[in-house]
Amino acid sequence: MNESGAPKPPRAFSWFPGHMRKALRRLEETLALADGVLMVLDARIPASSRQPELEELLRRKGKEALLVLNKADLAEKAQTDRWLAFLRQEGHRVAAMRAVTGRGPGPLENPLERLRQAVHAQRRKRGLLPRDPRLVVVGIPNVGKSSLLNRLAGASRAKTGAKPGVTRGNQWVAVPGKWQILDSPGILYPRIEGEEILTSLAATSCVSLDAIPLERAGGLLLERLIRLGHPPSGMQARDSEAGPEALLGEMACLKSFLLNGQEPDLPRTARWLLQAFARGELGAITLEAAP
Numbered sequence: 001m002n003e004s005g006a007p008k009p010p011r012a013f014s015w016f017p018g019h020m021r022k023a024l025r026r027l028e029e030t031l032a033l034a035d036g037v038l039m040v041l042d043a044r045i046p047a048s049s050r051q052p053e054l055e056e057l058l059r060r061k062g063k064e065a066l067l068v069l070n071k072a073d074l075a076e077k078a079q080t081d082r083w084l085a086f087l088r089q090e091g092h093r094v095a096a097m098r099a100v101t102g103r104g105p106g107p108l109e110n111p112l113e114r115l116r117q118a119v120h121a122q123r124r125k126r127g128l129l130p131r132d133p134r135l136v137v138v139g140i141p142n143v144g145k146s147s148l149l150n151r152l153a154g155a156s157r158a159k160t161g162a163k164p165g166v167t168r169g170n171q172w173v174a175v176p177g178k179w180q181i182l183d184s185p186g187i188l189y190p191r192i193e194g195e196e197i198l199t200s201l202a203a204t205s206c207v208s209l210d211a212i213p214l215e216r217a218g219g220l221l222l223e224r225l226i227r228l229g230h231p232p233s234g235m236q237a238r239d240s241e242a243g244p245e246a247l248l249g250e251m252a253c254l255k256s257f258l259l260n261g262q263e264p265d266l267p268r269t270a271r272w273l274l275q276a277f278a279r280g281e282l283g284a285i286t287l288e289a290a291p
């Protein structure tokens with residue numbers, strides 16, 4: 001209760017520690033060197049994987065980012081197309097991508113080539129020799145920044161991993177005759193305002209499962225999957241009235257995740273569900289519909 005006697009709103013599950021501010025400041029310095037910025041989003045959660053502080057910084061610096069809807073192979077094609085249209089309408093240049101396979105820029109070829117021409121023209125005007133454009137890859141943890149860098153470099157040059165926070169320090173990778181690319185560490189924390197965003201981020205491994213209310217996020221994901229018409233196999237759409245915890249209990253029984261052979265093991269079930277979704281084992285599913 002606060003002074004007026006009204007119940008306090010639930011505390012948003014959010015953190016914005018000092019090192020985030022430090023990361024933004026460091027990124028600000030890096031951006032001064034950058035000719036182009038690749039902002040990587042997860043195509044399954046395009047809204048929650050945007051980073052308002054980062055976008056604000058780019059606006060302030062007059063840097064236009066090329067948006068990359070990555071992991072498009074794990075999202076629904078029709079939804080991704082709607083997101084592309086929406087983001088273009090917002091004035092962004094944007095492409096869908098599967099960074100983890102293939103080589104070279106793929107759908108980023110044209111925008112990157114235009115950037116290259118612009119950088120050369122600008123330098124010529126100033127009487128300078130041409131040089132390869134410097135690209136900076138940014139985004140929240142685990143969206144595929146290092147994978148994208150590797151794809152653009154045509155080789156495994158940066159370490160990748162299924163957990164958030166794999167990249168630790170800044171690393172420049174030169175692709176002679178093409179680009180120089182900076183893989184910034186994935187320490188631009190997402191802004192977590194409310195359980196819905198938290199669930200999106202947990203389901204895509206953008207936040208560590210050890211840092212969140214696991215059962216709540218798992219239950220909410222299950223509820224959302226059912227609502228979206230993608231119940232995990234064995235679950236049925238009619239269960240959507242049951243509430244997240246009951247649904248998770250049902251899922252536990254279905255999977256035989258039981259404590260002492262009888263009690264549903266909710267944390268284990270939640271972890272399994274969130275991780276299975278993150279890996280795409282429940283199918284290609286977009287969690288956040290385009291506005």
Ligand SMILES: Nc1nc2c(ncn2[C@@H]2O[C@H](COP(=O)(O)OP(=O)(O)OP(=O)(O)O)[C@@H](O)[C@H]2O)c(=O)[nH]1
Nearest residue numbers: 098099142143144145146147160161165166167186
């Ligand atoms: N299916 C699929 N998986 C991808 C794609 N891009 C990246 N991944 C996987 O997602 C996980 C994270 O990829 P990284 O490239 O390490 O992501 P990051 O943004 O550099 O992560 P941090 O450095 O931890 O912030 C890895 O397991 C990748 O294999 C994609 O387009 N499709």
Ligand SMILES: [Mg+2]
Nearest residue numbers: 145146166167
């Ligand atoms: Mg990385």
